[in-house]
Amino acid sequence: MGRTSDAKERILAAAQSLIEQRGFSALGVAEICKAAGVPKGSFYYFFDSKEVLALAVLDEHWAGQRAGWSRVLSGDAPPLERLRRLFEETEAEQRAGQQSCGTVSGCLFGNLTLEMSNQTEAIRERLQQIFEAQVDMVEEVVAEARQDGEVTVSDSREAARSVVAQLEGQVLFAKLYNNTQRLDALWENCLALLGATAPGAAHRAGASLV
Amino acid sequence: MGRTSDAKERILAAAQSLIEQRGFSALGVAEICKAAGVPKGSFYYFFDSKEVLALAVLDEHWAGQRAGWSRVLSGDAPPLERLRRLFEETEAEQRAGQQSCGTVSGCLFGNLTLEMSNQTEAIRERLQQIFEAQVDMVEEVVAEARQDGEVTVSDSREAARSVVAQLEGQVLFAKLYNNTQRLDALWENCLALLGATAPGAAHRAGASLV
Numbered sequence: 001m002g003r004t005s006d007a008k009e010r011i012l013a014a015a016q017s018l019i020e021q022r023g024f025s026a027l028g029v030a031e032i033c034k035a036a037g038v039p040k041g042s043f044y045y046f047f048d049s050k051e052v053l054a055l056a057v058l059d060e061h062w063a064g065q066r067a068g069w070s071r072v073l074s075g076d077a078p079p080l081e082r083l084r085r086l087f088e089e090t091e092a093e094q095r096a097g098q099q100s101c102g103t104v105s106g107c108l109f110g111n112l113t114l115e116m117s118n119q120t121e122a123i124r125e126r127l128q129q130i131f132e133a134q135v136d137m138v139e140e141v142v143a144e145a146r147q148d149g150e151v152t153v154s155d156s157r158e159a160a161r162s163v164v165a166q167l168e169g170q171v172l173f174a175k176l177y178n179n180t181q182r183l184d185a186l187w188e189n190c191l192a193l194l195g196a197t198a199p200g201a202a203h204r205a206g207a208s209l210v
Numbered sequence: 211m212g213r214t215s216d217a218k219e220r221i222l223a224a225a226q227s228l229i230e231q232r233g234f235s236a237l238g239v240a241e242i243c244k245a246a247g248v249p250k251g252s253f254y255y256f257f258d259s260k261e262v263l264a265l266a267v268l269d270e271h272w273a274g275q276r277a278g279w280s281r282v283l284s285g286d287a288p289p290l291e292r293l294r295r296l297f298e299e300t301e302a303e304q305r306a307g308q309q310s311c312g313t314v315s316g317c318l319f320g321n322l323t324l325e326m327s328n329q330t331e332a333i334r335e336r337l338q339q340i341f342e343a344q345v346d347m348v349e350e351v352v353a354e355a356r357q358d359g360e361v362t363v364s365d366s367r368e369a370a371r372s373v374v375a376q377l378e379g380q381v382l383f384a385k386l387y388n389n390t391q392r393l394d395a396l397w398e399n400c401l402a403l404l405g406a407t408a409p410g411a412a413h414r415a416g417a418s419l420v
Contacts, residue, residue, distance in 0.1 A: 023325050025236035103328045113386045114324040115233050118313045127386055161383070161392075162399050168382050169375030176323045176337055182371075189372050192402045 008046045010036040016057050020097075020105040023115050024054055054116070055126055061108050062130045066137075073137050079145040080196060083138070083163070087186040090167065095180045106175035110168045135160045142194060152195035162193045218256045220246040226267050230307075230315040233325050234264055264326070265336055271318050272340045276347075283347050289355040290406060293348070293373070297396040300377065305390045316385035320378045345370045352404060362405035372403045 014036035018027050029050060033040050047053040072085045098104045105111075109130055117124040139160035145151045153159040166189050174182040190196075224246035228237050239260060243250050257263040282295045308314045315321075319340055327334040349370035355361045363369040376399050384392040400406075 022329060023233065023235050025233050105328065106324060110382060111324045113382055114316060114321045117386050118315065118388075119232060124386065124388075131383070131386065158395060162376070162380075162395055165379030165383055165395075166372070166376050166399075167379070169377070169379030170372075172320060172323055172378050172382075173341070173371070173375055176327050176334065176341065178328075178334075185368060185372055185375075189376075189403060192405065193399060195402065 007036070007038045007042045010038060011043060011046060011053070012057055012060055015053055016061060016108070017101075019054075019057060019112070020108065021101070024050075024112060025115060025119075051120055051122060054112070054120075054123055058109070058112065058123070058126050058130065062133075066133065069134070069137050073141050078150070079141045079148065080150055080191070080194075082141055083145075083190055084187050086138075087167070087183065087190065090171070090186070091180050091183040094171065094174055094183065098178065098180060104175045104178050104180060107168060107171045110171060131164065134164050138163050145194065145196070150196055153193075159194055163190050166190065166193060217246070217248045217252045220248060221253060221256060221263070222267055222270050225263055226271060226318070227311075229264075229267060229322070230318065231311070234260075234322060235325060235329075261330055261332060264322070264330075264333055268319070268322065268333070268336050268340065272343075276343065279344070279347050283351050288360070289351045289358065290360055290401070290404075292351055293355075293400055294397050296348075297377070297393065297400065300381070300396070301390050301393040304381065304384055304393065308388065308390060314385045314388050314390060317378060317381045320381060341374065344374050348373050355404065355406070360406055363403075369404055373400050376400065376403060 011032060015027070015032050018032060018035060027050070029043050030040060032053070033043050043053075047056065068089065069086065072089055073082050075082055075085075077085070094104050094106075109127055112123065113127050113131075117127055135157065139157050142151065142153065142156040142160050142163070146153070146156060151159075167186060170183055170186055170189075174180050221242060225237070225242050228242060228245060237260070239253050240250060242263070243253050253263075257266065278299065279296065282299055283292050285292055285295075287295070304314050304316075319337055322333065323337050323341075327337055345367065349367050352361065352363065352366040352370050352373070356363070356366060361369075377396060380393055380396055380399075384390050
């Protein structure tokens with residue numbers, strides 16, 4: 001097939017799928033090329049090294065996820081309601097992955113953080129940027145909820161970090177137990193971490209809060 | 211050195227250290243034996259496979275950690291105070307690891323969950339048992355705090371899961387940013403997740419809570 005116009009996309013897709021199944025360290029370039037159906041020469045035409053490929057996989061996955069997060073988090077719904085939708089979509093996405101490949105694959109960024117961040121500074125740095133961007137997006141919504149008096153937390157950024165950390169921790173358990181229902185707790189935990197009231201808080205405009 | 215009496219311990223120690231640095235998949239038996247200073251024959255005398263070694267590393271690490279958790283969580287201090295000490299000790303341990311090897315290595319169980327749980331059912335099962343045991347220990351303390359009226363959460367087990375998930379998520383960030391101060395948030399987040407009051411809650415016997 002050689003350097004067909006979609007060879008790069010096929011390599012990226014195959015690499016992401018293989019990374020989700022078996023992590024990054026254990027993968028070889030030959031295996032990735034075989035799964036992508038491209039000759040090895042194509043790989044090195046597009047990517048100087050496995051590390052460059054890993055960065056490209058991270059960038060592509062984040063581009064897709066950022067668009068999804070942005071869509072969910074920037075709507076017209078009340079801010080907490082948007083956060084709730086983020087968790088619902090995360091659960092739906094993990095469930096879809098489980099249905100298609102048999103296991104909950106978890107968060108690609110969390111997986112690679114625990115596998116790779118201590119081995120490659122370039123990957124560590126990229127993962128930091130991605131998680132900072134996630135925290136930025138959540139922080140913006142938390143700040144809105146603060147302005148609306150829906151949450152009592154004093155530091156929106158720190159609260160956003162804790163929400164993202166809870167998300168990563170629960171996704172880890174969803175993967176471990178191969179059970180997406182582990183993610184059901186995210187919404188109530190988010191409300192607790194933000195100092196909001198009962199799960200209905202987002203729906204009750206001007207509700208008095210703790 | 212052959213099958214000296216401490217060869218098994220040396221293999222386990224070398225394996226744990228290498229797994230913390232580079233994950234499990236990328237390790238070879240030869241590399242582990244070289245780091246342990248034992249001939250390859252010794253490895254297969256003690257361990258049938260790399261997977262059997264991984265299980266032994268998990269068991270040994272958990273035996274040590276369980277003793278530490280048990281000591282901290284079963285003392286005479288008020289229940290929330292004991293949880294606070296658990297987080298402090300976790301942070302101290304990660305800091306000590308960072309000082310000795312230059313980077314925060316994170317949680318061995320979390321690392322192997324994200325790297326290995328979808329590849330090997332035996333490892334998945336063992337990691338599930340370990341995390342269930344952690345949740346058991348935290349749940350017991352949460353139940354005590356409930357009896358004392360210090361927390362308002364209705365389901366002690368679910369709350370314990372969320373506390374352990376938050377711990378895993380924040381340890382992931384401590385590793386990603388190579389910064390143990392990320393763990394400073396654990397105590398306040400734990401109080402929030404348990405529906406306790408301000409950080410001083412554990413110190414104020416009989417304080418009225420939210």
